[in-house]
Amino acid sequence: MADEHPERPTRELIRLGLRGQCPRCAYGRIFAAYLTLADACPNCGLKLTGSDVGDGPVVPAMLLIGGLIVGMAAVMELTWQLPLWLHAMLWLPLAIFLVALILPPIKGLTVALQHRYRSTEEDTRPGGQ
Ligand SMILES: [Zn+2]
Numbered sequence: 001m002a003d004e005h006p007e008r009p010t011r012e013l014i015r016l017g018l019r020g021q022c023p024r025c026a027y028g029r030i031f032a033a034y035l036t037l038a039d040a041c042p043n044c045g046l047k048l049t050g051s052d053v054g055d056g057p058v059v060p061a062m063l064l065i066g067g068l069i070v071g072m073a074a075v076m077e078l079t080w081q082l083p084l085w086l087h088a089m090l091w092l093p094l095a096i097f098l099v100a101l102i103l104p105p106i107k108g109l110t111v112a113l114q115h116r117y118r119s120t121e122e123d124t125r126p127g128g129q
Contacts, residue, residue, distance in 0.1 A: 005024045008023070010116070013113070014109060016108075017105075018105040018108055018109050019108065022046055023046075023116065024041065024115065025044035027044070028041035028042045030108060030111055031104065031108070035103060048111065053107055057103055061099050065102065066095075072091070073091055076090075
């Protein structure tokens with residue numbers, strides 16, 4: 001009998017995680033809401049309650065977005081010497097928007113990697129065992 005949920009290559013696992021799809025069956029959505037994980041995959045039943053990613057997705061988002069914003073603000077300041085209120089008007093909404101955009105894919109990736117490396121508290125295993 002063929003394995004119903006074979007262990008996926010890392011590249012595919014990363015793609016599934018970034019899209020918020022189940023790392024086991026590749027069909028179910030792992031998010032019940034914006035950043036809220038579903039209790040289980042609606043397609044294959046993979047338990048997601050043990051996936052506790054904590055602050056894992058926040059750190060790369062802060063580093064990526066923070067570096068980008070600080071770099072762009074520095075270039076604009078050195079080029080045009082913008083007033084501080086204009087910097088605040090530009091960078092604060094952009095930072096909030098970019099963080100909101102990037103957090104779900106990074107959280108999905110973290111959940112997928114937890115599934116692969118068995119760091120969840122549940123009994124999920126790569127290959128669906
Ligand atoms: Zn699934």
